[in-house]
Amino acid sequence: MRLEAGYIDRLASYIALESERLKLDVEYSEICDVPETFAGLKIKVPGFLDLKSTLECGQAFRWRKVCGPDACIWYKGVLGSTGVMVRFDTSSSKLLVLYDDKIAETHHALAWEVFNYFSLDDDLKTIYQFLAKADAVHARAGAVMQEAIRHACGLRILRQGPWECLVSYIVSTNKNIPAISKIIQHFCSAMGSPAGLGEYTFPSPERFLAAGLDGIRRSKCGYRAPYILDAAAKVLNNEVNLDELSNMPTKEARQQLQTIKGVGPKVADCVLLFGYHRLDVFPVDVWIARSMSHFYMGGNNVTPKSAREEGRRRFGPFAGYAQQYLFNYARNVFDKEAWPER
DNA sequence: AAACAGGTGCTAA
DNA sequence: TTAGCACCTGTT
Numbered sequence: 001m002r003l004e005a006g007y008i009d010r011l012a013s014y015i016a017l018e019s020e021r022l023k024l025d026v027e028y029s030e031i032c033d034v035p036e037t038f039a040g041l042k043i044k045v046p047g048f049l050d051l052k053s054t055l056e057c058g059q060a061f062r063w064r065k066v067c068g069p070d071a072c073i074w075y076k077g078v079l080g081s082t083g084v085m086v087r088f089d090t091s092s093s094k095l096l097v098l099y100d101d102k103i104a105e106t107h108h109a110l111a112w113e114v115f116n117y118f119s120l121d122d123d124l125k126t127i128y129q130f131l132a133k134a135d136a137v138h139a140r141a142g143a144v145m146q147e148a149i150r151h152a153c154g155l156r157i158l159r160q161g162p163w164e165c166l167v168s169y170i171v172s173t174n175k176n177i178p179a180i181s182k183i184i185q186h187f188c189s190a191m192g193s194p195a196g197l198g199e200y201t202f203p204s205p206e207r208f209l210a211a212g213l214d215g216i217r218r219s220k221c222g223y224r225a226p227y228i229l230d231a232a233a234k235v236l237n238n239e240v241n242l243d244e245l246s247n248m249p250t251k252e253a254r255q256q257l258q259t260i261k262g263v264g265p266k267v268a269d270c271v272l273l274f275g276y277h278r279l280d281v282f283p284v285d286v287w288i289a290r291s292m293s294h295f296y297m298g299g300n301n302v303t304p305k306s307a308r309e310e311g312r313r314r315f316g317p318f319a320g321y322a323q324q325y326l327f328n329y330a331r332n333v334f335d336k337e338a339w340p341e342r
Numbered sequence: 343a344a345a346c347a348g349g350t351g352c353t354a355a
Numbered sequence: 356t357t358a359g360c361a362c363c364t365g366t367t
Contacts, residue, residue: 058348173349179365180348222363227350264350285348303357304349327348 038069039101041111042094048124049095050154051075051088057328059274060158061168061181062188062202068098076197078188079113080161083199086114095120100196119156119277127318128153134315134322144295145322148329155328157320158274162242163235164202165275166257169267170227186219208232227262234260246276254281265304273320282311282319290339291330299340 135145192200269283
């Protein structure tokens with residue numbers, strides 16, 4: 001199984017503990033009505049899972065809705081080097097995965113990869129209880145977090161590959177989500193390798209370096225092209241060691257990431273949260289700044305720095321989860337007209 | 343048509 | 356440390 005170094009350490013104890021149970025819960029089976037060129041597996045999900053919120057909340061940019069062979073809605077994307085389609089069957093509480101078995105390593109390895117990618121080990125119930133309590137510290141906050149959680153119950157922070165995450169968030173600056181997705185997709189089809197189901201892997205740093213400035217620019221990423229090239233160069237010459245980052249204190253890892261051009265505090269925090277699963281970081285963008293000001297900081301103007309400090313102070317070890325639920329709430333649920341200034 | 347978009351680099355107080 | 360401005364380019 002392809003586990004990024006560092007995930008293994010962080011999850012070692014859990015995996016050792018749960019491997020027995022997970023084995024029992026994975027069914028290697030043909031899913032009915034699926035052409036025989038596909039293989040399928042089902043994974044028992046412990047606790048909540050909301051695939052729509054998880055994959056459409058803007059933390060990952062490569063998943064898209066497709067109509068599956070069973071006429072249900074599936075999400076299609078890539079896990080490591082394997083193109084997959086996923087669907088959550090609520091009645092059995094199992095995650096259904098389709099893939100091309102000529103591509104994937106083994107059923108078992110893919111099962112682990114799915115389990116890891118979707119962070120099925122995160123205990124959402126505990127996290128929700130913690131956040132609800134943190135939310136209620138000041139009366140003014142009311143039940144914001146409870147509301148935000150209620151509207152996206154089962155949203156999980158993914159474990160994306162750090163490199164893909166780094167490039168994706170460098171691309172994300174000053175762009176909206178559809179535009180980001182388009183650029184990432186073009187990177188993959190232009191420089192990645194076939195992953196099955198018509199998908200392509202995310203290109204390695206070597207591929208970006210080989211493509212050069214002009215090659216990268218062809219994906220319409222504009223002024224970010226040299227930033228991405230800088231990231232590839234620093235990763236390849238070991239100025240930034242993406243594996244070692246997982247063993248560093250958060251503050252140090254953050255500084256390391258920010259030595260890359262195009263990586264500021266926001267992008268660095270996103271990489272730490274979505275690429276390294278550091279659940280205590282609190283990335284601040286315009287929506288989060290707005291939310292923190294409105295819900296928790298008396299409506300005053302806030303700087304990204306002060307919003308970040310307040311988020312970390314208030315939500316502690318699960319600030320990252322708080323951030324993602326707040327972001328989803330601010331963008332999709334909370335009445336847009338109600339925002340003070342815009 | 344013109345402003346806007348998950349920010350960041352650069353420069354100057 | 357912090358404020359102000361430009362920035363590729365597709366979307367709204």
